[in-house]
Amino acid sequence: MDMSQISEYIRASKDVLDILRSLSALLPKGPDADAAQQRLEQAEKALRASEAQLAQSLGYKLCQCTFPPNPMLSHGYHPRYGDEVFKCPSCGKQIPSEQHFEMYDSVDAHNERAAGNSWADARKGRR
Incomplete structure (x- = not known):
């Protein structure tokens, strides 16, 4: 079947x-x-x-807000990172969460600040 x-x-x-x-x-x-x-x-x-x-x-991803679990539905793609976003129609939970994307932003900001500031540059006195 x-x-x-x-x-x-x-x-x-x-x-x-x-x-x-x-x-x-x-x-x-x-x-x-x-x-x-x-x-x-x-x-x-x-x-x-x-x-x-x-x-x-x-x-499908399943939300565990109820038993049996609810299938989470696609709500398109994140505009900046392109990850597909899924939401539970019952409780509104989102996967990946907004905190997940905030972590991406934090990592991006760190990488931008650290660009050109490698330990090798510091060792050679280029900082």
Whole structure:
């Protein structure tokens, strides 16, 4: 089974769960309705877990703000460094983080200050 078939299966499973959820509202209240609701919630949780596994197998980064984890979506590339930026649609977490890019800026600033100031230049008295 290839990934597109798995993706279609998950999409169809979601549709079935949506239909079952709408039908569960028609059940009379009682222990049977409660049991059906619990099974429906278990099925939804299993479906979310399978979505996370599919996303991971397709190379998506996963955010661990919830369980099962959420796939992080691409939000383009950093304008200065060109790294692809991924964000979680639920919590907004970003990978690489802004701190990661600030570290790049710090390293760049250090390298600019240190340009031409090597230990060899200092040893030869060129500083």
